[in-house]
Structure formats: structure tokens, C-alpha cells
Amino acid sequence: MSDTASRSVLVTGGNRGIGKAIAEAFAAQGDAVAITYRSGEPPEGFLAVQCDITVPEQVEAAFAEIEEKQGPVEVLVANAGITKDTLLLRMGEDDWSDVIETNLTGSFRVAKRAAKGMLRMRRGRIIFVSSVVGLLGSAGQANYAASKSGLVGMARSIARELGSRSITANVVAPGFVDTEMTAVLPEEQKAQYKAQIPLGRYAEPAEVAGAITWLASDAAGYVTGAVIPVDGGLGMGH
Secondary structure, rough: OOOOOOOOOEEOOOOOHHHHHHHHHHHHOEEEEEEEOOOOOOOOOEEEEEOOOOOHHHHHHHHHHHHHHHHOOEEEEEOOOOOOOOHHOOOOOHHHHHHHHHHHHHHHHHHHHHHHHHHHHOOOEEEEEEOOOHOOOOOOOEEEEEEHHHHHHHHHHHHHHHHHHHEEEEEEEEEEEOOOOHHHHOHHHHHHHHHHOOOOOEOOOOHHHHHHHOOOOOOHOOOOOOOEEEEEOOOOOO
16 A cells, blocks of 8 residues: 555445545545445535445446546445434334444445455455444444444454455444534433543544544554544443
8 A cells, every 4th residue: 555646445425424524534645535325415526426335236336437437446444334223122123134234234245345356456455434332332222233343353354364465454433423413412412422431522523534544554554453443432441
């Protein structure tokens, strides 16, 4: 990997929140950045490809378009994810399967497809965006926690499989991040969350993006199979 040459980067779910911040951080470095999005209007400045990662045919079509327009994916950030929070005894089969299919199986799908090109190039970076919830657990989020903790085992298995080809696989586990999703929470609930965080504040999306761009840099060339928490100390020790 080179910090100076423009690379082909793909960020799934890169149209808003953390994903958009990640895409912007790579673009600021001079990389060619593609994003996937499911609906709505994507932000300008990126190669935006509409793709539902739960549909294998759409994933294949997205990669074909990206490879044609900016070359094989050298850095993959598997960020796309959903939540369907509810307590275990109220959780329906669809609540479980939809979250697993998007967050875990969707990440597997894009990683597998990206790895084909990386193996031919004999280099690459795969970065999964997990969550502190995947390490600590959270009431009402059994499905989400399972999907996010599954990314750790998948990344570490990929790291062992593909390391000999100079391909790394790592996980970033954000805590509470200041995004549109957290902005709508009641102030009392925000205060309760912040009280649990040693740094006493939410992360900025750019702080998560900074950890991810570092993992994709030359400086992190010997880091693989790692879980990097960006959580203000919330999940320390896990």
C-alpha cells in the first residue's frame, strides 16, 4: 500500500453518518472513492453506486462498475448496517434475520468479492465497521450485537487466510458517535450514555474515520486481525 499514490477505495453505506465521514477522509487523501447506498440522493464527490448488499447480484454489479471506473478495490470499508432493536422475547424472526443478513452476511459478501481482486494484486486492506455493542452487548440489541461481534471472527479468519498475500483484515469498533441517529435521542438519554463514557462525550464521525484511514495506511502495514475501539473508553478491557 502507498500513502502517496491514489488508491481505489470502496465504502459501503457511505452516503451518510460515519460512512460519509470515512469516504470524505479517504477522498481528502487523494484516493478514488466509491460508495454504495440503498436509497435517497447520494452525496457528491464520490462514485456513488446504488446497491443493496443483501442481494448478491447487486453486489456483483456494483463491483463491476467500480472496477471499470476506478480499478480493482484496494481498500474495502464494510460499513453498511441496520438496526431493528427490541427485547429478546419480542424479537421476530425477521428482526433477527434482516439484521444478520445486512450487517454480517452483507459484509461477508463484499469482502469475498473484494478479495478476488486483492489476491490478484497481492495487496489490499479490508476493514469492518463493528460496534462497542458487539463487544459489550446491549439490552434490546441481541441481533445487532450478534452481527457486530461476528465481524470480529470473520476478520480474524480472513487475516489468517489472506495474510500471505499482503492483505490485512481489521475491525474498528465505534462507541456512541454524534450523527443524525443519535441527535434525535432525548437529552436525558444522551446524558445517561455520556455518563458511562470515560471521556464524557460522543465521538465525532471524523474520529472514527481517522482510525480507519490509519488502518489503510503504510503505517499500519503490520496490523492485521486487530480490533481497534473508538469508543471513548466505554468498552475497555474487551
